[in-house]
Structure formats: C-alpha cells, structure tokens
Amino acid sequence: MVEKLEVFWTLAVVALLAGVAGYSTILLYHLDALPSDPTEYVEVIGHQWYWEFCYPANNTCFNTSYDAANGSLSGGYFWAPPGAVVQINVTSADVVHSFNIPALGVRIDAIPGRMNHFAFSVPNGTPGTLYLIQCTEFCGEFHGTMRSYLKLT
Ligand SMILES: [Cu+2]
Known part of the structure; x- marks a missing residue:
C-alpha cells in the first residue's frame, strides 16, 4: 500500500x-x-550619452539630449500615437546601454554590433502624455543623464 x-x-x-x-x-x-504589422517601426541607437531615434517610414533620424541642469529635452521626442503597437530595433554605437521605459515595462539591452528586437503596446492615453526613458546600464560618466521621453501624439 x-x-x-x-x-x-x-x-x-x-x-x-x-x-x-x-x-x-x-x-x-x-x-x-514580433507583431506582423506594427503601427510604428522605430530604430533606437544608444550613444554616450543620448538616444537616437530613426523612423524609416518617415525617412528621419534625430538625437535627443537631456539637460539635467534644467530638466529639459532637446532634439525631439520618441513619439507614437495612443494605442499603437510599436516595434523597436535597438542597438548601440559605442558601449552597452539599456533602453528602458519603466512605466510601460519596456527594457532591452542596446549592444554594439547587435540588433535586438522588441515590441510593445502604447497605452490609450491623452496626446501629449510623456513616459520617461532612461538608460539602465551604467555606460560612463553621464549615464545618469541619458534620458528621453516617449510622447503620445
Ligand atoms: Cu547608457
């Protein structure tokens, strides 16, 4: 038994x-x-110490720099419409960075010589809403200021 x-x-x-x-x-x-038909397709390139965003559909690339002294952003926002499905292809031009949007649960490493893919859904918020983007891999002297924002358009 x-x-x-x-x-x-x-x-x-x-x-x-x-x-x-x-x-x-x-x-x-x-x-x-990955989604078969994302609303936005964005290439994200990490640099010491700023993020570069490329929108191949719009044939445009721009750098965003964060000024820690007055908390302002220059160069443009990483933008997406509310409710969009965004695919990002993430790489780095120099050292290892990590692309992080804490409020949306997005976190993916930016590694030189390698393209990482990730897809996420943007919330159905009010246009103009900002979501903090922060590098989460220590990447040198100004790592702490390697910020940007995702803006709903
Ligand atoms: Cu970094």
Missing part, C-alpha cells in the same frame, strides 16, 4: 513539473514574437 502511494506521488510530481516546463517553454516562445 505504501509503495503504491509513493509511486503515485512521484508520478504526480513528475506530471506537474512536466506541465509547468511545457507551458513555460510555449510562453517564452510567444514573448519573443
């Missing part, structure tokens, strides 16, 4: 772990999936 119980519990645990492993593998695969 005791042996049968042992076999049952062992098989129950094996079945449970196999289920968790299978589900996690499928979920991980889908997390990396």
Whole structure:
C-alpha cells in the first residue's frame, strides 16, 4: 500500500513539473514574437550619452539630449500615437546601454554590433502624455543623464 502511494506521488510530481516546463517553454516562445504589422517601426541607437531615434517610414533620424541642469529635452521626442503597437530595433554605437521605459515595462539591452528586437503596446492615453526613458546600464560618466521621453501624439 505504501509503495503504491509513493509511486503515485512521484508520478504526480513528475506530471506537474512536466506541465509547468511545457507551458513555460510555449510562453517564452510567444514573448519573443514580433507583431506582423506594427503601427510604428522605430530604430533606437544608444550613444554616450543620448538616444537616437530613426523612423524609416518617415525617412528621419534625430538625437535627443537631456539637460539635467534644467530638466529639459532637446532634439525631439520618441513619439507614437495612443494605442499603437510599436516595434523597436535597438542597438548601440559605442558601449552597452539599456533602453528602458519603466512605466510601460519596456527594457532591452542596446549592444554594439547587435540588433535586438522588441515590441510593445502604447497605452490609450491623452496626446501629449510623456513616459520617461532612461538608460539602465551604467555606460560612463553621464549615464545618469541619458534620458528621453516617449510622447503620445
Ligand atoms: Cu547608457
């Protein structure tokens, strides 16, 4: 009787772990999936110490610099319409950076010589709403000022 119980519990645990492993593998695969038709397609390039954004559909690239002394941004915002599905391709021109929009759960490394892909949904907020962008990989002297904003348009 005791042996049968042992076999049952062992098989129950094996079945449970196999289920968790299978589900996690499928979920991980889908997390990396990119949308087939994103609303915006943006290339993000990290530099010491600013972000460059390129919109291939608009044939435009611009740098955004953050002035920590007065908290102002120059060069333009990373923009997207409310509710958009945005695909970003992220790389770096010099050292390793990390592109992070904390409020939207976006975080992806910017690595020289490598293109990382990520897609996220922009909230249905009021046009003009700003979301902080901050480099989250220590990248040198002015890492702390490597900021920008995502602006709803
Ligand atoms: Cu950085």
